[in-house]
Amino acid sequence: MDSITLKVPHTTERPAEITNYGPTTHISQPSVTGTSVVAFKYKDGIIMATDCLASYGSMARFRNETRMISVGNNTLVGMSGDTGDFQHMKHTLENLLTHEYDMDDGQNMGTRSIYKYISNIMYGRRSKIDPLWNSYVVAGVENGESFLGFVDYYGTTYQSPTIATGFGAYLAQPILRKYVEGHEDELTEEEAVRILDDCMRVLYYRDGRSFNKLRRAKVTAEGVEISEPYPLDTNWTIANYVVGYGS
Amino acid sequence: MNFAEMHQPEFAQAPATERHSHGRWEPYVDNGGTSLAIAGSDYVVVASDARQSNGYIINSRYSPKAFQLTNNVILATSGYAADAKRLVEVLEQNSQMYFHKHEKPMSTTATAQMLSNTLYGRRFFPYYVFPILAGLDTEGRGAVFAYDPVGNMERVVYRAFGSAAALVQPFLDSAVGFKNQRNADATRLLDREQALKIAIDAFTGAAERDIHTGDWLDIYIVDGNGVQHQKRELKHD
Numbered sequence A: 001m002d003s004i005t006l007k008v009p010h011t012t013e014r015p016a017e018i019t020n021y022g023p024t025t026h027i028s029q030p031s032v033t034g035t036s037v038v039a040f041k042y043k044d045g046i047i048m049a050t051d052c053l054a055s056y057g058s059m060a061r062f063r064n065e066t067r068m069i070s071v072g073n074n075t076l077v078g079m080s081g082d083t084g085d086f087q088h089m090k091h092t093l094e095n096l097l098t099h100e101y102d103m104d105d106g107q108n109m110g111t112r113s114i115y116k117y118i119s120n121i122m123y124g125r126r127s128k129i130d131p132l133w134n135s136y137v138v139a140g141v142e143n144g145e146s147f148l149g150f151v152d153y154y155g156t157t158y159q160s161p162t163i164a165t166g167f168g169a170y171l172a173q174p175i176l177r178k179y180v181e182g183h184e185d186e187l188t189e190e191e192a193v194r195i196l197d198d199c200m201r202v203l204y205y206r207d208g209r210s211f212n213k214l215r216r217a218k219v220t221a222e223g224v225e226i227s228e229p230y231p232l233d234t235n236w237t238i239a240n241y242v243v244g245y246g247s
Numbered sequence B: 001m002n003f004a005e006m007h008q009p010e011f012a013q014a015p016a017t018e019r020h021s022h023g024r025w026e027p028y029v030d031n032g033g034t035s036l037a038i039a040g041s042d043y044v045v046v047a048s049d050a051r052q053s054n055g056y057i058i059n060s061r062y063s064p065k066a067f068q069l070t071n072n073v074i075l076a077t078s079g080y081a082a083d084a085k086r087l088v089e090v091l092e093q094n095s096q097m098y099f100h101k102h103e104k105p106m107s108t109t110a111t112a113q114m115l116s117n118t119l120y121g122r123r124f125f126p127y128y129v130f131p132i133l134a135g136l137d138t139e140g141r142g143a144v145f146a147y148d149p150v151g152n153m154e155r156v157v158y159r160a161f162g163s164a165a166a167l168v169q170p171f172l173d174s175a176v177g178f179k180n181q182r183n184a185d186a187t188r189l190l191d192r193e194q195a196l197k198i199a200i201d202a203f204t205g206a207a208e209r210d211i212h213t214g215d216w217l218d219i220y221i222v223d224g225n226g227v228q229h230q231k232r233e234l235k236h237d
Helices: A081-100 A109-126 A173-179 A189-206 A237-241 B079-101 B109-121 B165-175 B193-209
Strands: A032-034 A036-043 A045-053 A054-056 A059-061 A070-071 A075-082 A136-144 A145-151 A157-159 A162-164 A216-222 A223-226 B034-039 B043-049 B052-054 B057-060 B066-068 B074-076 B131-136 B142-147 B154-156 B158-162 B216-223 B224-233
Touching: A032 A081, A036 A189, A045 A136, A045 A145, A045 A189, A070 A081, A070 A189, A075 A081, A075 A109, A075 A216, A081 A109, A081 A136, A109 A136, A109 A145, A109 B079, A109 B109, A136 A216, A145 A162, A157 B057, A157 B079, A162 A173, A162 A189, A189 A216, A216 B079, A223 B043, B034 B074, B034 B131, B034 B142, B034 B165, B034 B193, B043 B066, B043 B074, B043 B131, B043 B142, B043 B193, B043 B224, B074 B079, B079 B109, B109 B131, B109 B142, B109 B154, B131 B216, B142 B158, B158 B165, B165 B193, B193 B216
Parallel strands: none
Antiparallel strands: A032 A054, A032 A075, A036 A045, A036 A162, A045 A216, A054 A059, A070 A075, A075 A136, A136 A145, A145 A157, A216 A223, B034 B043, B034 B158, B043 B216, B052 B057, B066 B074, B074 B131, B131 B142, B142 B154, B216 B224
């Protein structure tokens, strides 16, 4: 009896017309993914949030994942996109810190160095047409100056006082442009938390790949702090009045 | 009949387009933005807006795309921001290597040729960048070099590239080049105040009509005294 060929979901075959010639390509689709990262500057540093969901397509597959990590002493990295590629990046960064470590020299891997390192990996992989399917938000406070940068799988980089990835770029960024832009140096932590929770609430209402269990993180001169998971208060009473969308 | 045969599709291979609904991943993006340069008899003015966008999304309001190399040459870019940043790094590294090897800064014309070679070196996987290189030539005159992404280059008096090039270049043709105007000396060069004013006006106009241009304007003026940089506000919408 002939063997049965199984097609693994989320794996693409090379198009027939380039199987025998052309450049080597390694395109795959993301499989287990995390949605938006929202981050912005405030008076004491940077605040960031991600939810705890890792989706498998439209399935809410893993509901207790962390998409923010602390790298070095004063750098916070948030990720959206493929969680497998994120694990690879975490591994690479751990290697970097291990290799660069010299006992008692008192040196710390700076935020800008980590940002440049991640950016170079992302641009390098896109140039091999074998991208890491992620967007990264890198935040840190170095000698009194806060840093907030973004990298995606094109190797596109930019710095901005407010950053939101994925759906957040459409839903959270307009809120941040209104309440944060121009006031970065005045916003207190309480105000920042309120704005951030509002953004995450809007995302929870309208992003179908989001989850009401999230973590908040901040990076200040004192270092990185990542919260325990918490839920947001939501109000669905108006849902009854929504007309359309097949409701 | 076995299971595998039963489930054989009618055509052994479906058309490639059906199997790849998402298409091939493109390694390029257009991050918008506009750059221009105007040469004078003993100066050159370079201007670039600082907005970086991706489709209808504004990534950043201040992400500079004009860079000063160590040898007082300005490289203004537009197109794909990641490639532009890497291209600037490559050029800066090479010009510093030249400086340490020859104990003198690389001349503007040499840098211009190096940029062309660097771009052509990636002929089959190009840097998706439209560079404008500006500085002073060995006689101290303003020099502007314009390139396509694969290294074709041309020395010009003025040039605009980027998302608003179709708006800005015709304006420069009229205001700087005096094109198709009776009794006008098309060969005359502007003085620097005029050139600066025209550069600013060009960007005010571009920011009004092009959604990918705006926020901030980086201006570099290179002359015998060195490089002067200023940052001005553009439409912030």
